Amino acid sequence: MFHAARAIAFKDGVVERSHFALIKYLVEKHGKELNKGMLNKLDFYRKIRHSLNYGLDSKANEEQAEKAIEFAEKFLEEATEFLEGV
DSSP: OHHHHHHHHHHTTOOOOOHHHHHHHHHHHHTTTSOHHHHHHHHHHHHHHHHHHHOSSOOOOHHHHHHHHHHHHHHHHHHHHHHHHO
């Protein structure tokens, strides 16, 4: 999801490595063209990823992982459509 989002920023000539700043950029720059609900959910998964990677007692179960994969596929499709339309 991060790299699909980064591709949109790259298209604009922006190189961003921060997950937080990247999502903030997309909301501000492309919030009207991209699905705002998807951007909010992308931020939700950013927080989950951060918690899983850096939290002491965070664990994901199989159902949560499957939902994240489903969303990632939808987000990649949305990002691809956006980039093809630009």
